[in-house]
Amino acid sequence: MSGLRVLIGPDENPVRPVDGVGFSITGGETFALLGESGCGKSMTALALLRLLPDGGRIASGEVRFAGRDLLRLTEARMREVRGGQIAMIFQEPSTSLNPVMTVMSQIGEVLAHHRGLDGASARAEARRLLESVGIPDAGRRLDDYPFQFSGGMKQRVMIAIALAGEPELLVADEPTTALDVTIQAQVLDLLARLQAERGMGMLLITHDLGVVARMAQRIGVMYAGELVETGNRSDFFRRPLHPYSRKLFAALPTDAQRQRPLAALGGNVPTLDRDFVGCRFADRCPEAFDVCRREAPVWERRDGQAVRCHLYSAGRFAADAAMPAAEAFSDTARRTAQAPLLDVRDLKVHFPVRKGLLRRQVGSIKAVDGVSLTLAAGRTLALVGESGCGKTTAGKAILQLVAPSAGEVFLDGSPITGLSRTALRPLRRSFQMVFQDPFASLNPRMRVGQIIEEGMLALGVEPDRQVRAQRIDDLLQRVGLTPAMKLRYPHEFSGGQRQRIAIARALAVSPRLLVCDEPTSALDVSVQAQILNLMRELQGEFGLAYLFITHNLGVVSWLAHDVAVMYLGRIVERGPVERVLAAPAHPYTRALLAAVLRVDDEVPGVRSAPPGDDLPSPLDPPAGCHFHPRCPHATDICRRQYPGETARGGGQIVRCHWPR
Template sequence: MKNHLLAIENLHTRLGNKQNPVRVVDGLNLTIRKGETLALLGESGCGKSMTALSMMRLLPPSGRINAGHVKLDGLDLLALSEQEMRQVRGGRMGMIFQEPMTSLNPVLRIGDQIAEAVRLHDKLSGAAVTERVVELLDSVGIPDPRHRTREYPHQLSGGMKQRVMIAMALAGRPELLIADEPTTALDVTIQAQVLNLLKQLQQETGMAILLITHDLGVVAETADRLAVMYAGQIVETADVGAFFEGPKHPYSRKLFESLPDSHKRDEKLAVIRGTVPPLNQRFSGCRFADRCEQAVSRCGNEIPDWVDLTERQGVRCLIYADDPITPTLSDTSVEAETHILSRVGDESLLEVTDLKVHFPIHKGVFRRVVGQVRAVDGLGLSVAKGRTLALVGESGCGKTTVGKGILQLIRPTDGQVKFGEDELTQLRGEALRRRRADMQIIFQDPMSSMNPRMLVGEIIAEGMRAQKIGKKRDRKVRVNQLLEQVGLHADAATRYPHEFSGGQRQRICVARALAVEPQLIVCDEPTSALDVSVQAQILNLLKSLQRELELSYLFITHNISVVSYLADEVAVMYLGRIVEQGSVEKVLGSPAHPYTKALLSAVPVPDPDFQRSVIRLEGDMPSPANPPNGCHFHPRCPEAVAACSDGYPAETTISETHRVRCFRIDQI
């Protein structure tokens, strides 16, 4: 125990009224050693973030800690007054929140926000505060830190904002840093930078890190030890190496089986049936029993105790209660259902040629146009019937604008969008409205894309009403059919969006897109905010629907593992243009463009023994309002030569299924 920096003992946290409280943390025990990185894994709703907020004593107004101890190097934080806790919070314990933009004050300069933390914990004043702020920004790798202190949050990229949050957390020289999903909303390149930064800072300062995440690749690369959380309790702890060799709890094993990759392309991904149970109840048995394929009768009425399998690994499961050494484990792996995709062939459904979407920059009282933001700048792609094209690239490269430009939700500045026999850019009014029935979109955030005041049935039927499809009775029958088709009960039509989980809401959005029987669906990051288990459900659904209905997908994402599982072709986008495209096998297996190589090198692999060499890209993506001369990537390219700044490279055909724009590729 003497090496334990943090010890949580029998922690109970409640939300809501005292008569029927939500038991978000229910008898949790956890330890973190000095200098160690512990990853806390689990689905949304399991209590991971509430555990961190309980440690920091930052619970919402309805939250309270009923019992337990949180000891930081022997000091019981729950026994401190609020004034004493303020010295610990941000001092000995720092926290990085999941969404940096909502955590930073938008009307205060970056330097002022960090200075506030410095003055509180370092007792500095005047010029010494400014120097400490610059030192902190420099330590987290922000270029020109003195200039950046005068900027506002909106002037920084997502990666920069996350670095500012880290600098703020480091202001008090913490012994323990809590990182709550610090890379979830970031691109893989920025994610790699942030994770590498945390590693470096840990080596320099010796601080411990509690990393809250649901990304097993991040865990494998970053953590020393992990704890799996389910329904308010820890169900497994282990060293990372031992866990990846063989997870013990049935829930942990299912998380692994849910991961998409290229080897599972022709199979359905394993899913965890059901959802996390409501936590406003007293459990009489195992909390995972209803979803567990190894459950037996005793699991429903006997609460499992904690079982120490080794000195460093333990599990909460009745399978191990009688014999922890040789438990009777049944084989949970079911025979994989094969996806047999009915390919229509190479017949093109969508042809995009030289697409441009420019936004004017206005200035002055008279709003004169002084420039253009070239969000999409001469892009070409095609999608065949019944096939999936993945569009990948960093945030800000123009992926979502491409999708909206194709659907004419944003009118293109120039270029052609041919859908079947129609040129969409020439259609107006009723003609375009009718054609939109063949093209639908699934947005990234299902909750914000639905009217919270409308019933689910009304949301799904809205497109049919707009297209004047069927009578009211027919639409009601169709809505019920769609709900069953996406794996929901028909009675979901009489409920509101807030009554569903994230995965269920995304299924509703899929049903809404299918209601008008489209041929093409633009999927804009539909799984980016979902847990791996829910992500597997949505990917299975999209594949099965493609097989049944011969749908085509334009799948916008930055998740390379999803691309390798779902897509037939890949287009890599950088600053408004396609730099490489081709079949999944060619682009992911033999990337030719330096940007594609860097993108793939930054993808974390769920294997702690895998040694990857990340290609570090200097700086951030340039502004589309002022793109560099020549190849747009050359200021960040590790392989750039003089010719790269002279003009934009023409497209080079490497093979029939692989094309690239780069001066370093020999002409064939």
């Protein structure tokens, strides 16, 4: 690919999401495209496959694949290339999977068109693909529809569809964003193995530096429509050259930064509908000087790396300059014992499974099976575990968005379980939820300002229209957007920007408890840092309590006060985050920590250590300890009897017959 330029909109004032981008990918190589939401990464991938949105067009450039310029092929020939020779994994599974077709039908389309398989052979191959991406009970789930899968499982289905055509080049747009750490490790292992077996090239679009460290041989950093740095993996992680790249590393949450704000980038990616005179990063760069605003930088070469930055030509760049330390957060919640704001006792959510003409119940899916937890005002409890373990269902049941089968939920000492919708309505101002999929949870027919204002109007938060309008503007700015964006619709935003809108909507009614379901999973590291800093600031200012559902253990170690580890509907370990993450007692917790991708891994493609086998089906959980089929330390008692609680001291509780 060379000199690729994409325009969207009218000729007189077009948006330029891709402006002169060029790179190459060889067989068996992974090239990672890294950068913030809105930088043009996904649009580059869509241009490569000629899947641009309405109004989009390729103004210039060349995209050569297997000796042919893809930009000159007819649409009929491009259909043979897409899905067969080049396949793409899209960022948002909820909008990419057909909701009225079964998983088998969607995989079968690819198998029939590109590999000539149908009938039993197609079903057998579809089942193998689902099993390879970690879907339990794959044979039965082929006949399910996308809405019957969790967010992480929908992403795995998309990966299976992309791999069905046995492509030579895989374009992966945030392929593991919605996956927990163990499945993420399994999927990345799968992609690495397929590359080795088939010599398949990969264009990996991601904001996760851990995924880049694990998978990529070469890296390109993209900002405001153009590449600003390229190089091989080892050089980039040892010494990122561009100030923007260095800021991305500084924004990663770590244990060392726990008491201090993350180094979030100020401002936003500039709009791409204007002509740039100087460096596009100058307005946000702490090291910018006069020439940066007057002249566009040219490429500078440094020992195999390339960077667009005036600091090199001017001799001003200090690669080892230390970042100034930020003032520590005030964290009174860690020093003050308080009565619980939220008290959950033996919560259960069982979904009936019905079959036959008379729809008789033949079993139940035990999504949540006896969860108990407490959360005080001003504290954060992280709920972690694999996709399908019941975390999201537990969060919804706590807020009475899903009817519990048993158990009790108390908010500030008052029971809320079983209340009617009318009785619950005035209480909803006290608790809100940020959902996992921002596109599905935002009304596509409402403008952003209306979406944020809707809750305030429904719950009577602020009667004055002008005060509401000012609050909307303030909230948009606090989550890294601009007030002018309130007039836009959700489809006009990137995935990360939509998640910020969802967070602003939840905060609009000033809740006391916020249940956050993967609120930063769709965000790049710089925007994630803004959101996490904002959440800590709001918690310190208003005493907010957060139930934080996530698979990102780096975020857990930085944000949470306490952590609860969930497996197949039950809490297997809980306690203060310092104790649980530093000295995990349950083998499942240790497996989760072992599977975390780290930016200091030495060699790309090195296998992590996720638990063996796949998560069992909650329809038929194993007898005894649910984890015993995947546990390397299981004994006979583990197979017969579910373990009781064992106190480890310091508030750490574990359910294991052989805790360590």
